[in-house]
Amino acid sequence: MLSNAQRFSRRTAVKSGFMLAGCAGLPAWFAAETAALAAPEEPKSPNDMPGILLVGCGGQGTGDARQAAKFGKVVAVCDVDSQHAAKAAETLKAEAKFSDFRKALEHPGVDVIVNGTPDHWHTLVNIHAMRAGKDVYSEKPLTLTIAEGKKLVDVARQTQRILQTGSQQRSDARFRLACELVRNGRIGKLKHILTMLPSGPAEGPFKTQPVPAELDWDLWLGQAPAVDYVPERCHVKFRFWYDYSGGTVTDWGAHHNDIAQWANGTERSGPVRVEAKSLLDPVPGGYTAIGRYQIEFAYANGVTHTCKSVPRENFYGVPTGERGSADERNGVRFEGTDGWIFVTRGKIDASQPELLTQELPASAERLYASNNHMGNFFECVRTRKQPICEPEIGHRSVSVCHLGVIALRTGRKLQWDPEKEQFIDDAAANAYVSREMRKPWTLDV
Numbered sequence: 001m002l003s004n005a006q007r008f009s010r011r012t013a014v015k016s017g018f019m020l021a022g023c024a025g026l027p028a029w030f031a032a033e034t035a036a037l038a039a040p041e042e043p044k045s046p047n048d049m050p051g052i053l054l055v056g057c058g059g060q061g062t063g064d065a066r067q068a069a070k071f072g073k074v075v076a077v078c079d080v081d082s083q084h085a086a087k088a089a090e091t092l093k094a095e096a097k098f099s100d101f102r103k104a105l106e107h108p109g110v111d112v113i114v115n116g117t118p119d120h121w122h123t124l125v126n127i128h129a130m131r132a133g134k135d136v137y138s139e140k141p142l143t144l145t146i147a148e149g150k151k152l153v154d155v156a157r158q159t160q161r162i163l164q165t166g167s168q169q170r171s172d173a174r175f176r177l178a179c180e181l182v183r184n185g186r187i188g189k190l191k192h193i194l195t196m197l198p199s200g201p202a203e204g205p206f207k208t209q210p211v212p213a214e215l216d217w218d219l220w221l222g223q224a225p226a227v228d229y230v231p232e233r234c235h236v237k238f239r240f241w242y243d244y245s246g247g248t249v250t251d252w253g254a255h256h257n258d259i260a261q262w263a264n265g266t267e268r269s270g271p272v273r274v275e276a277k278s279l280l281d282p283v284p285g286g287y288t289a290i291g292r293y294q295i296e297f298a299y300a301n302g303v304t305h306t307c308k309s310v311p312r313e314n315f316y317g318v319p320t321g322e323r324g325s326a327d328e329r330n331g332v333r334f335e336g337t338d339g340w341i342f343v344t345r346g347k348i349d350a351s352q353p354e355l356l357t358q359e360l361p362a363s364a365e366r367l368y369a370s371n372n373h374m375g376n377f378f379e380c381v382r383t384r385k386q387p388i389c390e391p392e393i394g395h396r397s398v399s400v401c402h403l404g405v406i407a408l409r410t411g412r413k414l415q416w417d418p419e420k421e422q423f424i425d426d427a428a429a430n431a432y433v434s435r436e437m438r439k440p441w442t443l444d445v
């Protein structure tokens, strides 16, 4: 880990003024440090711009590609929905459109991909891309299963490709501050972590409908079981089905549980015990993912962690009108022997203001610092150093979420071995660690 002095020159920090966007509400000492971090280098000439392929042109993929276009050139887009591909090609001024990502990967001039597909496609697309020699910015949750994550980490190592996981809270100064303070004992000994995630819906049953002309439904389904087309399974709402995702446990958990891992120093490991209860069961014939839950984790270092859904807010971050408890807010709360810190997007708070306002000593353990998640990816593409949310970290963070989902689905207390990445003496739980893919899809690319 770097020391303060190595990372920041105080004089540069003070000289640079520190009114960096995103620093509002940060304690002055940390805002100054953050502003002094070098901004990601923008390309000097068109020759310096990696060619980008966007795979998955929905809301998030297109947004990511817009960010990526500051550091490279979008040369091609790919989507199994031709209307989404056409819209993205126009917005991003891409020269080529594809529906099959394997063909798109052969397009000349593609150096990196941005993967904005639904969760059940992330690993397959990422592995194909890395095997084809491309670097990858992949949306979170990085995988659909723990077994996919293990394979992905292996392929990234073998191919020596750069992969950034889209858990962008790592590049948000408030979250980094919270993690650095917790790691350096600012709240005393860390005892408990609370990650509060938006609730998912319990709705249905839904009706099948004819497949829209613009959609290749079989290719959208990919590795997932063949089923008739139901609009609520497809765009955006795929998150609420275990066939394609893990509900809000993986969707938002890939953000907040990632921060829990970072602060707890378990980012290359994970919990050793998990149990969970459903607080609202799915409607028969409707979304399958449990949308209201409470999950309890325990780590080998004695820290406990509750991950629960917040009824006051739905997946879209919209208030539901339900009262819930005032303390239940989307975010992460760290509780220690000497106080607490709460952090969420746009806000950091503590039991005593001094916990935040006092500068960390020069000897403090400091964390990987990035102010720009996409910029950090392109910097790493150039320098070949590991990005802030490299494959193992992305895999381990979403593994915490997968463990929660498995505990919800089995309804039992489970013992997990983070080294072997398997449940201890529990064949039924281990059956959820991987999934059979529908043919011809396989991870052995």
Ligand SMILES: NC(=O)c1ccc[n+]([C@@H]2O[C@H](COP(=O)([O-])OP(=O)(O)OC[C@H]3O[C@@H](n4cnc5c(N)ncnc54)[C@H](O)[C@@H]3O)[C@@H](O)[C@H]2O)c1
Pocket (backbone or CB within 6 Å): 055, 056, 057, 058, 059, 060, 061, 078, 079, 080, 081, 084, 099, 101, 116, 117, 118, 119, 121, 139, 140, 141, 166, 167, 168, 219, 220, 222, 234, 235, 236, 237, 251
């Ligand atoms: N980092 C964040 O804060 C954040 C925010 C929102 C979404 N996301 C993630 O982004 C991903 C996409 O979410 P979304 O809300 O944009 O979903 P979406 O349904 O709007 O977009 C997904 C797109 O991928 C396309 N697609 C499906 N299979 C494909 C394939 N094989 N090849 C090419 N295209 C394919 C779909 O047709 C669709 O256009 C999800 O994994 C989600 O978790 C991340």
